[in-house]
Amino acid sequence: xxxxxxxxxxxxxxxxxxxxxxxxxxxxVIIGIAAIVSLLSVGQGLNVAVETQFQSLGSxxxxxxxxxSAGGFSRVTLTDNDITQLESIRGVSDVVPIYGAAAILEYDxxxxxxxxSSADAKKSSIFDSTGFFDVQEGRTxxxxxxxxxxxxxxxxxxxxxxxxxxxxxxxxNGEKFTVIGILKPQAQSxxxxxxxxxxxxxxxxxxxxxxxxxxxSIIFVKTTSGDDVSYAVDEIKSYLDKKYGEKSVMVSSAxxxxxxxxxxxxxxxxxxxxxxxxxxxVGGIGIMNSMITAVLERTRExxxxxxxxxxxxxxxxxxxxxAGFIGMIGGIIGVILGYGLSLLISYxxxxxxxxxxxxxxxxxxIGALLFALVIGIVSGLLPAxxxxxxxxxxALRYE
Amino acid sequence: xxxxxxxxxxxxxxxxSKIYGxxxxxxxxxxxxxxxxxxGEYVSIMGPxxxxxxxxLDAITTMMKPTSGKIFIEGVETTKMSNAELASFRxxxxxFIFQTFxxxxxxxxxxxxxxxxxxxxxxxxxxxxRARKLLEEVGLGDRMNNRPNQLSGxxxxxxxxxxxxxxxxxxxxxxxxxxxxxxKSGVKVMEILKDLHEKEKRTIIVVTHDESVGKQAQxxxxxxxxxxxxxxxxxxxxxxxx
Numbered sequence: 001x002x003x004x005x006x007x008x009x010x011x012x013x014x015x016x017x018x019x020x021x022x023x024x025x026x027x028x029v030i031i032g033i034a035a036i037v038s039l040l041s042v043g044q045g046l047n048v049a050v051e052t053q054f055q056s057l058g059s060x061x062x063x064x065x066x067x068x069s070a071g072g073f074s075r076v077t078l079t080d081n082d083i084t085q086l087e088s089i090r091g092v093s094d095v096v097p098i099y100g101a102a103a104i105l106e107y108d109x110x111x112x113x114x115x116x117s118s119a120d121a122k123k124s125s126i127f128d129s130t131g132f133f134d135v136q137e138g139r140t141x142x143x144x145x146x147x148x149x150x151x152x153x154x155x156x157x158x159x160x161x162x163x164x165x166x167x168x169x170x171x172x173n174g175e176k177f178t179v180i181g182i183l184k185p186q187a188q189s190x191x192x193x194x195x196x197x198x199x200x201x202x203x204x205x206x207x208x209x210x211x212x213x214x215x216x217s218i219i220f221v222k223t224t225s226g227d228d229v230s231y232a233v234d235e236i237k238s239y240l241d242k243k244y245g246e247k248s249v250m251v252s253s254a255x256x257x258x259x260x261x262x263x264x265x266x267x268x269x270x271x272x273x274x275x276x277x278x279x280x281x282v283g284g285i286g287i288m289n290s291m292i293t294a295v296l297e298r299t300r301e302x303x304x305x306x307x308x309x310x311x312x313x314x315x316x317x318x319x320x321x322x323a324g325f326i327g328m329i330g331g332i333i334g335v336i337l338g339y340g341l342s343l344l345i346s347y348x349x350x351x352x353x354x355x356x357x358x359x360x361x362x363x364x365x366i367g368a369l370l371f372a373l374v375i376g377i378v379s380g381l382l383p384a385x386x387x388x389x390x391x392x393x394x395a396l397r398y399e
Numbered sequence: 400x401x402x403x404x405x406x407x408x409x410x411x412x413x414x415x416s417k418i419y420g421x422x423x424x425x426x427x428x429x430x431x432x433x434x435x436x437x438x439g440e441y442v443s444i445m446g447p448x449x450x451x452x453x454x455x456l457d458a459i460t461t462m463m464k465p466t467s468g469k470i471f472i473e474g475v476e477t478t479k480m481s482n483a484e485l486a487s488f489r490x491x492x493x494x495f496i497f498q499t500f501x502x503x504x505x506x507x508x509x510x511x512x513x514x515x516x517x518x519x520x521x522x523x524x525x526x527x528x529r530a531r532k533l534l535e536e537v538g539l540g541d542r543m544n545n546r547p548n549q550l551s552g553x554x555x556x557x558x559x560x561x562x563x564x565x566x567x568x569x570x571x572x573x574x575x576x577x578x579x580x581x582x583k584s585g586v587k588v589m590e591i592l593k594d595l596h597e598k599e600k601r602t603i604i605v606v607t608h609d610e611s612v613g614k615q616a617q618x619x620x621x622x623x624x625x626x627x628x629x630x631x632x633x634x635x636x637x638x639x640x641x
Binding site for chain 1: 457460462463482483486487489490491495497501503505514515517518519520562566
C-alpha cells in the first residue's frame with residue numbers, strides 16, 4: 001500500500017482548504033462523541049459513588065428493610081424479639097436497627113415535617129467508618145446527650161427563615177432539644193440515595209419519648225466475615241418470610257443491592273449512550289455526505305492527479321485519510337468537550353447534594369477516540385472507492 | 400526523418416484500436432492505428448471533431464487502454480502494465496498541458512508545480528527549489544505565490560508548462576494548448592514549446608485543430624475517422640514503420 005507521509009500531509013491540507021465544510025462535518029462528530037463521553041463519564045461516576053457508599057458499610061453488611069419489597073409503607077413491625085432472633089444466626093456479629101418516625105420540628109415559630117431517626121448508641125459503632133454521622137458544624141453524639149439532636153444541613157439553612165446553628169433549641173413533637181451538630185450533606189444518604197437534608201438524629205431514649213409506634217425502618221446486620229453473608233441472608237429471609245409472609249421484608253446483602261443498583265444504572269447508561277451513539281452515526285453519515293460531495297466537486301482534480309501519476313490506490317488512501325482525520329480530530333475535540341461537560345454536570349450535581357464525581361478514565365477515552373476514527377474511515381470508504389475508480393479521461397473532462 | 404527503427408521510437412503504436420459500445424452499436428474511435436514517434440520529434444496531430452484525435456492522445460498518454468493493439472513508450476509495453484505501474488510510468492515519463500489549464504484552484508502556482516513531485520516521490524528538499532526554477536524559466540518568478548484566479552490565461556498555461564516539466568519527462572503532450580488563450584499569449588506558449596524542442600531536445604506532441612499551431616510542428620499527422628490519413632514531415636517523405 002502506497003502509504004506515505006505525503007498522502008498524510010496532503011489529506012490534512014485538503015481538509016484545511018475545504019474550510020467551512022470540514023468544520024461543519026466536524027461538528028457532527030464532535031457532538032456525538034461529546035455526548036457519549038460525558039454520559040459515560042457521569043454514568044461511571046454514579047457507579048463509583050454508589051459503590052463507595054456501599055463499601056463504606058463493608059461488604060459483610062446485610063440490609064433488612066421492612067416493606068421495601070412490597071414497595072410501600074412498612075406494614076410490618078419488627079419486634080425486639082425479631083432482633084434477638086437475627087442475632088442468634090450463625091455468623092452474625094451485629095444487628096443494628098435504625099428506628100425512624102415522622103415528626104414535626106418547630107423553630108422560630110415555624111413548623112416543618114422531618115424524619116427522625118435513632119439507633120442504639122451501644123451498637124452504632126459500626127457506622128464509625130461510614131461517615132453517616134459526620135458533622136460539618138458542631139459535634140456528634142457523646143455520652144450524656146439525651147436531649148441532643150443532630151440535624152440535616154437543609155433543615156439548618158433552607159427550611160427556616162432563621163438559620164439554625166449549634167446550641168440552638170428546637171422543638172420536636174413538643175419536646176425541646178438542643179442542636180449539637182449540623183450533618184454534612186453526604187452523611188445522610190444511606191446507600192447512595194439522594195440527600196434530602198431533612199434527617200434528624202437523636203438518642204434512643206429521646207426517640208422513644210417523642211415517637212409512638214417505634215419500629216425499625218431499616219436494620220443493618222453485620223456478619224463476621226464475607227463468607228457468612230449468604231448463609232445469613234438465607235436464614236434471615238426464611239425466618240422473616242415464615243413469620244410475616246413472603247416478600248414483606250426485603251433482605252439484601254450489600255453486594256446484592258449494589259448489583260441491583262448497578263444493573264439499573266447500567267440500563268440507564270446504555271440507553272443514554274445509545275442515543276449518543278445514534279447521534280454519532282448521524283455524524284458519520286454527515287462525513288459520508290461531505291466526502292461524496294467532495295469527490296464530486298473534485299472530479300477534475302482527481303482526474304488530474306491520475307494524469308500526473310497518482311495510482312488508484314493512492315487516491316483511495318488520500319480520501320480515506322481525509323475522512324479518517326475528520327473522525328479523529330472530531331473525536332479528540334469531542335472527548336475534551338465531553339469530559340468538560342461531565343465535570344460541569346458533576347459540579348451542578350454536587351451543589352444540589354449528589355456526591356457525583358465524573359470519571360476520566362483510559363478506557364472511555366481510547367474507546368471514544370477509536371470509535372470516532374472508525375466511523376470516519378468507514379464513512380469515507382465508499383466515497384473514496386468512487387474516487388479511486390474514476391476514469392481519468394472522463395474525470396478530466398468533467399464539467 | 401525517413402526510416403524509423405524501433406530503437407529511435409519514443410512512442411510506438413501497433414495496430415491500436417479503440418471500440419466503444421457493444422453489440423450492434425459500436426463506435427470505432429481508433430481503427431488499427433500504426434504510429435511511431437521518434438525521440439526528439441515535434442509532432443502535431445490534427446483532425447476534425449470526432450476524428451479520434453482525442454482518443455489517440457489518450458492512448459499515447461496511457462490514460463486509456465486500447466481495445467486491441469500494443470503501445471510502447473520508451474520501448475516499454477504499456478498495454479501490459481497494471482494500473483499502479485501505468486500511473487507511476489505516466490507520472491515520470493509524460494508531461495501534460497491541457498486546453499483548460501487544469502490547475503488546482505486552491506493551490507498557488509508554486510504548489511501546483513510541486514503537485515506532481517509529491518505524487519511521484521521526489522525527495523522533499525528538492526521540491527521547492529526545482530519548482531521555483533521551472534517557474535522562473537517560464538517567466539513567472541514573481542508570480543509563484545499567486546493562485547490561478549489571480550493569473551491571466553497565458554500565465555496559467557505557463558504554470559501548467561512548468562508543472563508538466565516537474566518530473567523532467569522526455570515527452571510533452573499538449574492538447575489544444577492555445578485554445579483558451581488570446582493570440583499574444585498563444586504565441587508566447589508556442590515559443591516555449593519550440594524552445595523545449597530545440598534547446599532541450601524533448602519530444603513534443605501537440606493535438607490541435609488550429610492550422611497555425613499545427614504547422615509549427617516538424618511533422619504533421621492528420622487523423623480522420625479513427626485512422627491516420629497523412630503523416631508528413633517538413634518536406635521529407637512520409638515516415639514509415641519498421
